[in-house]
Amino acid sequence: MSLKQEIFDFVETDLLKIEKALESNLNPYLDLVRDVSSHILFAGGKRLRPVLMMLCARLCGCRNGEEVNLSTIFEYLHTATLLHDDIVDGADTRRGKTVAHKIWDPATVVLVGDFLLSRTCTIATDTGKLPIIRVITNVTGVMSEGEIQQLLNKKRLDLTEDQYMDVIYRKTAVLISAACQVGGLLADAPESEVHALSEYGRHLGIAFQMADDLLDYVADPKITGKAVGTDLAEGKLTLPLIYALEKADSQTRPAMEKIILDEQATDADFSYVVDRIILSGGVDYTNQKAREHVAAAKQCLDIFPPSPEKDVLLKITDFAVSRDS
Amino acid sequence: MSLKQEIFDFVETDLLKIEKALESNLNPYLDLVRDVSSHILFAGGKRLRPVLMMLCARLCGCRNGEEVNLSTIFEYLHTATLLHDDIVDGADTRRGKTVAHKIWDPATVVLVGDFLLSRTCTIATDTGKLPIIRVITNVTGVMSEGEIQQLLNKKRLDLTEDQYMDVIYRKTAVLISAACQVGGLLADAPESEVHALSEYGRHLGIAFQMADDLLDYVADPKITGKAVGTDLAEGKLTLPLIYALEKADSQTRPAMEKIILDEQATDADFSYVVDRIILSGGVDYTNQKAREHVAAAKQCLDIFPPSPEKDVLLKITDFAVSRDS
Numbered sequence: 023m024s025l026k027q028e029i030f031d032f033v034e035t036d037l038l039k040i041e042k043a044l045e046s047n048l049n050p051y052l053d054l055v056r057d058v059s060s061h062i063l064f065a066g067g068k069r070l071r072p073v074l075m076m077l078c079a080r081l082c083g084c085r086n087g088e089e090v091n092l093s094t095i096f097e098y099l100h101t102a103t104l105l106h107d108d109i110v111d112g113a114d115t116r117r118g119k120t121v122a123h124k125i126w127d128p129a130t131v132v133l134v135g136d137f138l139l140s141r142t143c144t145i146a147t148d149t150g151k152l153p154i155i156r157v158i159t160n161v162t163g164v165m166s167e168g169e170i171q172q173l174l175n176k177k178r179l180d181l182t183e184d185q186y187m188d189v190i191y192r193k194t195a196v197l198i199s200a201a202c203q204v205g206g207l208l209a210d211a212p213e214s215e216v217h218a219l220s221e222y223g224r225h226l227g228i229a230f231q232m233a234d235d236l237l238d239y240v241a242d243p244k245i246t247g248k249a250v251g252t253d254l255a256e257g258k259l260t261l262p263l264i265y266a267l268e269k270a271d272s273q274t275r276p277a278m279e280k281i282i283l284d285e286q287a288t289d290a291d292f293s294y295v296v297d298r299i300i301l302s303g304g305v306d307y308t309n310q311k312a313r314e315h316v317a318a319a320k321q322c323l324d325i326f327p328p329s330p331e332k333d334v335l336l337k338i339t340d341f342a343v344s345r346d347s
Numbered sequence: 348m349s350l351k352q353e354i355f356d357f358v359e360t361d362l363l364k365i366e367k368a369l370e371s372n373l374n375p376y377l378d379l380v381r382d383v384s385s386h387i388l389f390a391g392g393k394r395l396r397p398v399l400m401m402l403c404a405r406l407c408g409c410r411n412g413e414e415v416n417l418s419t420i421f422e423y424l425h426t427a428t429l430l431h432d433d434i435v436d437g438a439d440t441r442r443g444k445t446v447a448h449k450i451w452d453p454a455t456v457v458l459v460g461d462f463l464l465s466r467t468c469t470i471a472t473d474t475g476k477l478p479i480i481r482v483i484t485n486v487t488g489v490m491s492e493g494e495i496q497q498l499l500n501k502k503r504l505d506l507t508e509d510q511y512m513d514v515i516y517r518k519t520a521v522l523i524s525a526a527c528q529v530g531g532l533l534a535d536a537p538e539s540e541v542h543a544l545s546e547y548g549r550h551l552g553i554a555f556q557m558a559d560d561l562l563d564y565v566a567d568p569k570i571t572g573k574a575v576g577t578d579l580a581e582g583k584l585t586l587p588l589i590y591a592l593e594k595a596d597s598q599t600r601p602a603m604e605k606i607i608l609d610e611q612a613t614d615a616d617f618s619y620v621v622d623r624i625i626l627s628g629g630v631d632y633t634n635q636k637a638r639e640h641v642a643a644a645k646q647c648l649d650i651f652p653p654s655p656e657k658d659v660l661l662k663i664t665d666f667a668v669s670r671d672s
Contacts, residue, residue: 054495054499055492055495106457128434132434132435133435133491135461136491139464140487140488143468143484144485144487144488147477158468159469163465163466166461166464166465169458170462173455
């Protein structure tokens with residue numbers, strides 16, 4: 023049985039509950055909100071964030087059902103940022119579907135993103151737990167600053183690995199970390215466990231995003247629903263490319279830079295850069311870094327006794343770097 | 348001395364504190380965030396919302412200084428909605444200046460709006476007071492749904508007065524009401540006072556928006572910095588027009604409707620509609636309704652003993668409907 027199947031079998035019942043909660047939390051609202059949100063919310067997302075929150079809550083002994091409803095905020099927040107991000111990126115497709123702002127107008131999508139953000143804050147506030155509210159408001163701040171930073175980083179050819187790490191923390195890891203942390207907080211787990219879960223999520227999130235960034239260069243577009251070299255075409259420098267640029271000799275680097283900055287770059291140009299990335303070891307280096315974060319994520323769970331939840335949380339870290347989509 | 352001057356003299360010191368807090372809360376952040384936010388934040392806004400919050404807090408005996416910092420969230424939230432709204436409306440100017448999304452790109456403005464929204468939630472959460480956090484998250488939800496509703500209402504010629512009232516509650520009154528309510532909550536005022544302040548703010552907000560909608564038809568563009576008939580050109584039906592459409596005879600109404608729906612309507616067409624609004628009594632009717640809400644707002648303050656703050660809060664209600672900009 024594949025790793026994906028093993029994880030899926032364990033969380034199948036929870037996934038159904040999450041889907042139901044995601045729908046029912048939107049039901050009382052305007053048709054338009056539901057339609058726009060659903061377009062991306064129900065387009066085959068993995069529900070990684072809500073699933074992680076529920077697993078972490080259960081790992082710490084919480085099984086009162088409250089975790090299902092609360093877990094939706096991590097999918098809503100994720101969706102809100104995707105809606106606004108797609109506008110910012112000028113992307114055409116997401117998960118193999120036309121992006122929302124090409125079906126509805128960007129204005130509508132901005133407002134629906136705002137709505138999902140406000141639902142997130144409301145559901146968090148409804149818990150009445152200040153530590154949970156604090157985590158959520160912190161996440162929205164960190165992510166929002168990160169998105170602005172990412173906009174400023176576009177086509178910045180001198181982006182360093184450290185700056186890249188900051189971007190992916192803000193873009194992905196902080197939310198996954200928050201989902202795990204909130205699971206612990208909801209279960210009223212001791213500070214040490216909450217911290218361990220937060221760190222587990224951070225490492226997992228970093229590994230996950232690195233694997234995602236690799237997919238942009240090595241994956242089959244038919245499986246990912248995303249064209250190869252999309253990040254490159256958008257002028258987004260990710261670790262494989264940062265590494266390749268750093269290793270490039272004084273003739274190759276300017277040639278690569280020219281293509282990255284060229285709005286009219288051809289497929290042949292992109293192939294050249296992709297070849298440079300692979301030959302320089304940029305793919306291997308990124309892979310190795312991702313695996314280091316997987317190992318660190320696993321280590322964070324050492325303080326928890328064996329349990330089926332722990333087992334699945336460990337499997338999810340391996341899955342994060344073995345995805346094909 | 349004019350009403351405006353009397354109010355200004357009383358709040359002058361507080362206004363300086365508010366300006367300082369508005370700046371210093373943004374200072375640690377990226378230059379871009381500061382630039383985009385400042386463009387609209389420091390473009391001569393009246394700071395009505397923070398001023399109201401501070402006055403209401405003091406009316407209930409709070410003078411510990413915490414009210415200055417907290418009051419900024421009502422200006423940030425207001426600014427965030429203006430930034431996103433201007434994108435939605437496709438407006439060209441705001442407060443006599445080119446709108447942010449024509450100077451920076453819309454993507455940047457979306458993200459800076461998101462950032463201000465997240466700052467709002469963070470500052471509210473930092474109070475550690477759940478009732479205050481609840482008010483703020485509720486406001487973001489009500490406003491966000493309202494903005495989507497307003498988008499759906501565009502060019503809806505059958506918009507009723509009740510639907511209009513819902514729009515202006517969500518667009519303006521809920522935030523002004525929240526500012527007043529949070530003033531009471533920060534002062535740990537009794538439930539009856541908090542409720543009275545919330546109602547005072549709601550009536551004031553409604554009167555304020557009605558006066559604003561009137562300005563669109565009767566004001567001097569040189570003073571407002573806004574062209575006459577902007578709402579009309581955008582297909583936004585406000586009370587003066589709703590009233591005029593209702594009173595129009597079977598020949599006039601279709602002529603008016605044609606102009607409202609016509610993307611190529613001329614200045615002469617707009618003048619025709621504006622004349623209909625004035626002659627039908629739409630301006631007088633809206634004025635009268637605004638004054639009823641001013642009276643209701645004043646009545647809400649009856650439970651408070653006389654004080655300089657109460658005096659200014661009463662003056663602000665009169666100012667709200669006597670503005671020329």
